[in-house]
Amino acid sequence: MGSQEVSTVDWQGKHVTVAGLGVSGIPAARALHERGALVTVVNDGDDERARAQAAELEALGITVRLGDGATLPPSTELVVTAPGWQPDKPLFLAAAEAGVPVWGDVELAWRLRGDNGRKAAPWLAVTGTNGKTTTVRMLASILEAAGLRTAAVGNIGVSLLDAVLGETEYDVLAVELSSYQLHWAPSLRAHSSAVLNLAPDHLDWHGSMEAYAADKGRVYEGNTVACVYNVADPATEDLVREADVEEGCRAIGFTLGAPGPSQLGVVDGILVDRAFVANRQKQAQELAEVGDVNPPAPHNIANALAAAALARAFGVEPAAVRDGLRAFRPDAHRIEHVADIGEVAYVDDSKATNTHATEASLAAYDSIVWIAGGLAKGATFDELVTGAAKRLRGVVLMGADRALIREALTRHAPEVPVVDLDRTDTGAMSEAVARAAELARPGDTVLLAPACASMDMFTNYNKRGEAFADAVRARADESA
Incomplete structure (x- = not known):
């Protein structure tokens, strides 16, 4: 299906x-029922919340099976799945054996775009x-600065189905896509992608x-204008080379x-841009x-360049790139x-839940007291510690898997003071x-960049970050 074609x-x-x-x-079920x-x-869980959701759908005439997400219902012609369901689930194996296609919510949104008669x-x-x-939020800010009707949607937490079927008629969408979503999106063909x-993640x-x-x-398949890659990460350029794109689509680093x-x-x-100029x-x-x-950390500058590349591929003028980046928070x-x-x-930087994100975070500061630890999710920390060792004033560890980080510090940064909180x-x-403040000296940065998931101690990384901010502000009040 070509990039500008709409499925019927x-x-x-x-x-x-x-x-x-x-x-x-739920939005997928409603949209399909309406059509x-x-x-x-089908749903694995059968708790109180699931039963309440099921009752709402059943009132519309939608059949709901709770506590049995493994069996393929008879006569099924298509499965539409939530992105997180693993490909080896019995439901999908049964679908493959029966020759039934499986789409994700992104694929469904792609197929339904234009369904309401709009462009x-x-x-x-x-x-x-x-x-x-x-990057997606930066991109949306740039597109807005250019006067375009847009939204940041997808894995960012805003339903793509709502965006393509809603009342607003957009000029362009800035779409965040996870590896899960892309796995289940066989016909997606973007204008341009990055x-x-x-780095290793979600390998389970x-x-x-x-x-x-x-x-x-x-994400690069069928792109029409630009495939944007990271020059510092050759694996991303390799993916561009392997992609089947529309004739004339360019690789932009x-x-x-x-x-x-x-x-x-x-x-x-x-x-600066040497890609979308008359004489590059x-x-x-x-x-x-x-x-x-904002902030001008190296990895965030890289994000800004990727957003700028996609915006320029869409024809956005340089001034809008500047204005959009300035407006972004x-x-x-x-x-x-x-x-x-x-x-x-x-x-x-509680959002730094893996070693790759934490590596970028640590690279943004010269002298750091690092607060780390949590659930490692199978990660190893030797490479991370080796790269950051010279920047570390000290380290405070907490969480279930803190010993893995402590062992890496012992091997690769034995001179760095470590506080191990056994709680x-x-x-x-x-x-x-408090312990990080004791280690810090004027000019240092106390950085929460855990390199681990939060669920051993907190509901999510947001709650972990809020706990850090609350503790810091309480300390600021005491010292005022």
Whole structure:
């Protein structure tokens, strides 16, 4: 299916099974039912919340089966799944054996775009192990600065189905896509896409690094204008080479160094474009200053360059890139400056839940007291510690798997003082901040960048970040 084509599926009487009650399953079931499909929702759970959701759908005439997400209902012609359901689930194996296609919510949204009779907005898509949400929000800010009707949607938490079927008629959508979503989106064809980086993540779901990378690479399939890759991460360029794109689609790199032709990069503190200019062999277009990026940490400048590349691929003028970056404010718990106390900066990067994100976070500061630990999810920390050792003033560890980080520190940074908090209660954060403050010196940064998931101690990384910020502010009040 070409990038500008809109699918016309006759849903009337089509037997569709929706896998999963949740943020994607419920809108999918409703949308399909409204179009005349015979919808059955299957769900593994059978708790009070699931029963309440089921009752709402059943009132519409949708069949719901709770406590049995494994069996393929008879007569099923299509399965639409929530993105997190693993590919080896019995439901999908049964579908494959029966020759029944499986789509994700992104695939369904792609097929339904334009279904309401309006022009189907093109998609500018972003994936990668880290930085997706920030880049998509930067991109949306740039597009808005250019006067375009847009929204940041997808894995960012805003339903793509709602975006394509809602009342607003968009000019273009900035779309964050996870590897799960891409796995189940066989016909997606974006205007332009970016893969920001690749590092081991979700390997339990994908089965191997190769499968994970292949699913990320699906974002480039059928692109019409630009495939944006990270010059510092050759694996992303490899995915561009392997992609089957529309004739004339270009490979566009972004780099923190001086850009070559068909690249965006940085020269003397200026973000410059040598890709979307009349003579890219000899000319470069100024887009913004490094100081226009908030915060101007290296990995965030890379995010800004990727967003700028996608915006420029869509024809956005340089001034809108600058204005959009200036207007952008990062989400909470992403390199968020909380306070300065006694010439020590306290920064919340609770969103750094894996080693790749934490590596980028640690690289943003020269002298760090690092607060880390939590659930390691199978990660190892030797490479992370080796790269950061010279920047570490001290380390405070907490959480279930803190010993793995402590052992890496013993091997690769034995001279760095380590405080090991033998506790996993939520109150440990206050003690962690207090002990970090004892280690810090004027000019240092106390950085919460856990390199681990939060669920051993906190509901999610947001709650962990809030606990850090609360502890820091309480300390600031005491010292005022």
